[in-house]
Amino acid sequence: MNALDGLYVVDLSHAIAGPTCTNMLVELGATVVKVEPPRVGDGFRHYTEHGGEPLLSIPFASINAGKRSVAIDLKTPAGVAILWQLIERADVLVENFRPGVLDRLGLSYAAIQARNPRLVMVSITGFGQAGPLADRGAYDHIAQAMSGIALLNAGPDGPQKIGMPIIDSFTGYLATIGLLAALRRRDATGVGEHVDVAMLDAALKLVNTTVSVHSYTGRTPGGTGNKGFRLVATSEFYPTGEGWIALGANNQPQVETLLRVLGHPELITDPRFASHQARVDHYAEVRAWLTEALSHWRAADLEAALAAARVPVAMLREVGEIAQHPHIAERGTLHSVELPGWDRELAVVGAGFATEPQPMAAVPVLGADTDAVLATLGIDAEARAQLRAEGAIG
Known part of the structure; x- marks a missing residue:
């Protein structure tokens, strides 16, 4: 039912x-x-x-x-x-x-x-x-x-x-x-x-969180521009030697793991990386260092390495790439519907959450x-x- x-x-x-x-x-x-x-x-x-x-x-x-x-x-x-x-x-x-x-x-x-x-x-x-x-x-x-x-x-x-x-x-x-x-x-x-x-x-x-912060402080978090709440350079998009990567090292253990994977464990004690506030204060320096360090990686290799180390990460993909990913297929996220007057069926996204699949009639x-x-x-x-x-x- x-x-x-x-x-x-x-x-x-x-x-x-x-x-x-x-x-x-x-x-x-x-x-x-x-x-x-x-x-x-x-x-x-x-x-x-x-x-x-x-x-x-x-x-x-x-x-x-x-x-x-x-x-x-x-x-x-x-x-x-x-x-x-x-x-x-x-x-x-x-x-x-x-x-x-x-x-x-x-x-x-x-x-x-x-x-x-x-x-x-x-x-x-x-x-x-x-x-x-x-x-x-x-x-x-x-x-x-x-x-x-x-x-x-x-x-x-x-x-x-x-x-x-x-x-x-x-x-x-x-x-x-x-x-x-x-x-x-x-x-x-x-x-x-x-x-x-x-x-x-x-x-x-x-933008509820932004509204609330502004109502309390009078400031828009991150100011105007696409940083928004991404106040630390270890949680942003970067070009690599091949492709783009989204880093998600938000807390201290994740940042330390990121530095180890990148081959620079000595920076764990560097004052610029020592805390969230330090990374906010040294945003430009940390971003510049990461930009150079990541230029020596392929996005696919870095995604695999960081994911294995349990640091949130993702290559930047086209919609068509993720739609064909085995993960999406196994979850049943997409299903096909008849498209009258066209040459083949159409893939559409289902409810967006795991539920009993609903057979879908034609468009x-x-x-x-x-x-x-x-x-x-x-x-x-x-x-x-x-x-x-x-x-x-x-």
Whole structure:
């Protein structure tokens, strides 16, 4: 049995954050009905440079596999009426429109709660449902900029955005946690609730330690720039003679082991390496010494030597390298899903933690499940044909 077997979710979300939340629900066994506009669907369907089905991009597929796609035009009264039928039978509704959009469709949380008091509604926005910034739109890099993350990640060329949608994804995971907490309360009280999730809040949660240190000291740890909390040179990235390495010698025993592996045990008593504070105070000198010392190693050899000595370490790898690593294969981190209109199956990351594997259905073609889902609502073939003729469904 999967943890969320029997849970019925209506997904009005698009792009990354909301679909990441509902992707996690699918991974745990929920039935997710993804409501999309006819003809165009979720805009993320179009993010493709690789050929194949034009409305089934690989980025879209990675977070929407296993969902059921229903094409409904919510700009029509008939489309909204169908959505109400879905909502009335749902346990969860996930949406990521700007505040007020659903209200204008007559789908405010108060209206939904009146018709389905047990429903948990999750709203994901850039800045939340209330506050001076609530009406603003946001993308991942906007949240990185607003939250201070871009400045924390600054390099020689200035502030840098992290090279993947980390805030979008983390917002989706936080939404899942909030949703599951609300479901637990719902199961105890019989009453659902409205979960308000904001990308800015999620970004600040990621830099929680930095926020707390600043609130107490008035300083940003590490200042502005990509050192951040990496205040010691023995815990940073370095070029080697071949490849890059990430050192993780954070405490004194690890530093002493690092020096032994590098062939310089005499430096264990060197004042520059004698304590955490000494390594902070002599950061530039220690980094310069390590840069020279590591230039005589291959990253692969150093990784093997330090790992054997139980010092945290990693070669810097491309995503494709780690995805094909035997460790990932043994853990079952990736699984394959059918990608209609493409030439082969697609590897996607599972739940991200060890759990009973959930067989994953194909990535949904836009509107592929419209007739099947509407039939479960008692809308027969003749009525569906009429709705399709009117443009209410696709």
